[in-house]
Amino acid sequence: xxxxxxxxxxxxxxxxxxxxxxxxxxxxxxxxxxxxxxxxxxxxxxxxxxxxxxxxxxxxxxxxxxxxxxxxxxxxxxxxxxxxxxxxxxxxxxxxxxxxxxxxxxxxxxxxxxxxxxxxxxxxxxxxxxxxxxxxxxxxxxxxxxxxxxxxxxxxxxxxxxxxxxxxxxxxxxxxxxxxxxxxxxxxxxxxxxxxxxxxxxxxxxxxxxxxxxxxxxxxxxxxxxxxxxx
Amino acid sequence: xxxxxxxxxxxxxxxxxxxxxxxxxxxxxxxxxxxxxxxxxxxxxxxxxxxxxxxxxxxxxxxxxxxxxxxxxxxxxxxxxxxxxxxxxxxxxxxxxxxxxxxxxxxxxxxxxxxxxxxxxxxxxxxxxxxxxxxxxxxxxxxxxxxxxxxxxxxxxxxxxxxxxxxxxxxxxxxxxxxxxxxxxxxxxxxxxxxxxxxxxxxxxxxxxxxxxxxxxxxxxxxxxxxxxxx
Numbered sequence: 001x002x003x004x005x006x007x008x009x010x011x012x013x014x015x016x017x018x019x020x021x022x023x024x025x026x027x028x029x030x031x032x033x034x035x036x037x038x039x040x041x042x043x044x045x046x047x048x049x050x051x052x053x054x055x056x057x058x059x060x061x062x063x064x065x066x067x068x069x070x071x072x073x074x075x076x077x078x079x080x081x082x083x084x085x086x087x088x089x090x091x092x093x094x095x096x097x098x099x100x101x102x103x104x105x106x107x108x109x110x111x112x113x114x115x116x117x118x119x120x121x122x123x124x125x126x127x128x129x130x131x132x133x134x135x136x137x138x139x140x141x142x143x144x145x146x147x148x149x150x151x152x153x154x155x156x157x158x159x160x161x162x163x164x165x166x167x168x169x170x171x172x173x174x175x176x177x178x179x180x181x182x183x184x185x186x187x188x189x190x191x192x193x194x195x196x197x198x199x200x201x202x203x204x205x206x207x208x209x210x211x212x213x214x215x216x217x218x219x220x221x222x223x224x225x226x227x228x229x230x231x
Numbered sequence: 232x233x234x235x236x237x238x239x240x241x242x243x244x245x246x247x248x249x250x251x252x253x254x255x256x257x258x259x260x261x262x263x264x265x266x267x268x269x270x271x272x273x274x275x276x277x278x279x280x281x282x283x284x285x286x287x288x289x290x291x292x293x294x295x296x297x298x299x300x301x302x303x304x305x306x307x308x309x310x311x312x313x314x315x316x317x318x319x320x321x322x323x324x325x326x327x328x329x330x331x332x333x334x335x336x337x338x339x340x341x342x343x344x345x346x347x348x349x350x351x352x353x354x355x356x357x358x359x360x361x362x363x364x365x366x367x368x369x370x371x372x373x374x375x376x377x378x379x380x381x382x383x384x385x386x387x388x389x390x391x392x393x394x395x396x397x398x399x400x401x402x403x404x405x406x407x408x409x410x411x412x413x414x415x416x417x418x419x420x421x422x423x424x425x426x427x428x429x430x431x432x433x434x435x436x437x438x439x440x441x442x443x444x445x446x447x448x449x450x451x452x453x454x455x456x457x458x459x460x461x462x
Contacts, residue, residue, distance in 0.1 A: 097447050108283075131444070160357070208458070209461070210457070211363045223450075
């Protein structure tokens with residue numbers, strides 16, 4: 001199933017935007033009367049019939065709509081973007097496939113990268129959402145400094161997956177259905193950052209015995225939570 | 232810790248090969264008397280002192296040796312290489328980090344790729360092994376046709392993660408410490424392949440509810456097994 005993205009549907013609009021219209025008509029050669037499938041990025045699927053087949057603006061009428069099955073958990077990962085952007089993009093693609101709600105790029109003391117291209121990252125999230133036949137787009141929050149993120153109030157169970165040799169429990173043994181997990185840069189969080197997080201009631205956790213790259217740790221954390229909630 | 236690879240150690244040789252010697256002396260500027268760390272790819276670490284600092288052949292004497300901690304499982308994944316080779320390489324890197332013993336590239340009815348470059352894939356396995364500070368290199372078996380792989384005798388518990396709507400148990404609920412898991416190409420295994428695998432006592436399993444790309448399914452299968460055996 002090919003999915004088109006139409007966030008405007010939540011405001012009642014019955015047409016695709018420029019980019020999706022072009023893809024629909026020019027690349028996939030859809031015609032008036034053809035039935036296609038849309039998502040609004042908010043968790044809804046739509047079966048629609050094209051009634052205006054223009055490359056600039058595809059119009060349609062809705063035939064059927066249904067909701068994506070809700071995941072039994074709500075997961076937020078705040079993670080230091082990797083120096084090599086490919087690795088961060090791969091992380092975004094994989095956690096979208098496995099199932100995630102929010103990602104916050106986190107700039108840490110030892111971060112080697114302090115800028116990101118939000119537009120490109122959102123495109124990757126969208127493409128992975130469509131490819132894995134989901135209707136809800138993960139939310140990419142604005143990048144945040146570690147300090148700002150850790151000291152604000154979170155409406156979730158907060159965890160920090162740091163690598164220092166301290167008393168930590170395995171994420172596997174946590175049973176939160178609403179976790180927020182911090183994943184550090186390649187050189188780990190700094191001792192000051194870890195102290196600050198613990199002061200603000202982030203629970204220290206580990207992700208097993210293996211030494212993992214940042215993006216792998218992010219994927220492994222996401223999959224651990226998904227697996228805990230698998231029916 | 233920087234690790235050098237010296238498979239010749241298992242035969243008693245006390246020098247690095249050309250490539251590792253060059254990297255050691257030319258790139259990392261190690262000198263006579265410097266202490267470096269080696270792995271033999273078979274699960275052993277060595278602390279050695281350089282006694283010959285040539286770019287073509289680094290000689291050393293062994294100061295100390297120790298074994299990598301054994302994983303509580305032995306995992307073999309036979310997986311269809313993806314059309315886009317980057318994705319397959321990413322799979323190899325990630326499962327090496329998480330922990331795997333053997334990978335067999337599997338050519339299936341619906342495989343879009345029927346060739347691989349073993350030398351390059353072995354380099355990726357080696358690089359990920361060093362990076363994650365492991366001493367045992369995963370074994371990359373010769374590529375195999377699905378038929379050949381499934382019909383031969385396996386000294387392990389055999390599973391097939393196919394996507395057809397059949398009665399399947401979750402890999403999560405399996406407790407094998409010695410699994411061999413088949414992961415299919417993007418278009419899934421063919422019905423004939425699934426039938427053949429079931430006939431040969433491969434147990435059908437699923438990897439959760441999400442729709443995953445081939446390389447993601449491979450990583451998720453590996454992490455599921457690792458998580459089951461986490462202490």
